[in-house]
Amino acid sequence: MPTINIEQPVLSRNDRLAASLRERFAASGTFVVNVLSSPGSGKTTTILATNERLRAMGFTSAVIEGDIASDVDALACKDAGIPAVQINTGGLCHLEGNMIAQAVDALEAGVGLENIDVIFIENVGNLVCPVDFDLGEDLSVMILSVPEGDDKPLKYPGIFQHAGALLLNKVDVASAFDFDMPKYNQVLDDLNPGAARFEVSARHGSGMDAWCAWLRSQIEEKAKQC
Amino acid sequence: MPTINIEQPVLSRNDRLAASLRERFAASGTFVVNVLSSPGSGKTTTILATNERLRAMGFTSAVIEGDIASDVDALACKDAGIPAVQINTGGLCHLEGNMIAQAVDALEAGVGLENIDVIFIENVGNLVCPVDFDLGEDLSVMILSVPEGDDKPLKYPGIFQHAGALLLNKVDVASAFDFDMPKYNQVLDDLNPGAARFEVSARHGSGMDAWCAWLRSQIEEKAKQC
Secondary structure: OOOOOOHHHHHHHHHHHHHHHHHHHHHHOOEEEEEEEOOOOOHHHHHHHHHHHHHHOOOOEEEEEEEOOOOHHHHHHHHOOOOEEEEEOOOOOOOOHHHHHHHHHHHHHOOOHHHOOEEEEEOOOOOOHHHHOOOOOOEEEEEEEHHHOOOHHHHOHHHHHHOOEEEEEOHHHHHHOOOOHHHHHHHHHHHOOOOEEEEOOOOOOOOHHHHHHHHHHHHHHHHHHO | OOOOOOHHHHHHHHHHHHHHHHHHHHHHOOEEEEEEEOOOOOHHHHHHHHHHHHHHOOOOEEEEEEEOOOOHHHHHHHHOOOOEEEEEOOOOOOOOHHHHHHHHHHHHHOOOHHHOOEEEEEOOOOOOHHHHOOOOOOEEEEEEEHHHOOOHHHHOHHHHHHOOEEEEEOHHHHHHOOOOHHHHHHHHHHHOOOOEEEEOOOOOOOOHHHHHHHHHHHHHHHHHHO
């Protein structure tokens, strides 16, 4: 029986694009972070608070914002003095390599890629589909927020297995929710024992220095290899 | 140029399945609610709290649970004495008609469809993809929770436009978050002025009686038509 495999060619095309993006980022010495989470877990707040600390360490950042619609997050980044490019996916539930290539062209034409130490890609808020699309990033960060509940790694294991760093955000409101920290950590011990874990409040600052110190070590590790 | 439109046949097949499900639900006099939200907005808690109130009104319920993996939600429903069927999508980011048809077969073989007044379908936590798949439901309910932020209707307009009822959940913790209620309502006035809106705490009960009274009116309206 003849079989038309739709998934394979799309992913291969994206993989080729991701490899070419990765070369481009290596040439300019830019470290790229793909930021993943549900809608409303605090991706933009985390990026802004991380950028503030990286800036104090002497690093420059830029942001690529992926949204179904609107430009509220890109405007928030620009207000904070960070070069930002908005991608509106027009309904698509994840970012793909071709969109990132266009956004990187815009950053190149603007501030110049060689002047950007770190690019944060804020993916569409979705715990499922973004995992399948390599964007040429050096690091995928998964942000879960306390109000979402401790059972999310059990229910969406793929994205928690995929991430290189796991941030638990909004720990400042933990007392209002019955988030079971040992249970959460136990599931992650099984799913992804190698990923670095941080408990943070991006809004109020707790845990952010530890996360940014670790991120700095990753950025400097890449710089040594380039 | 020959064009192969992948989207059309898949959706048409789903639409046929949805129509046949709708006939089946009409024949048994079962009202079906498709429950949509991000991961962790409180779908299961809302379903359990709604069921409790519907049960006191004399209605029987069942639940179809859609998850990427795990059966924690279906077990929670069974613990509450509600017949529940778990669908594990194995990575797929939404439910489709063929999965619901199988789950309904299981309910038919178990308690019998004619003995179920209301079926809650808990969709996969995702604000994008589930909208495209009619499941034969009478009502789509979109649950946003306060910790996710007031900007979600701007960023994910499709699902807020699609829903017949809009629940804002976790209002009991509103003081810990800077959720701008007038801004949220203003965007919904534009996107979907016809949808009924409720501010609730599924966990602590506030607003749940108003929501359940409205839901009862919808259920009785359908019963009159069948």
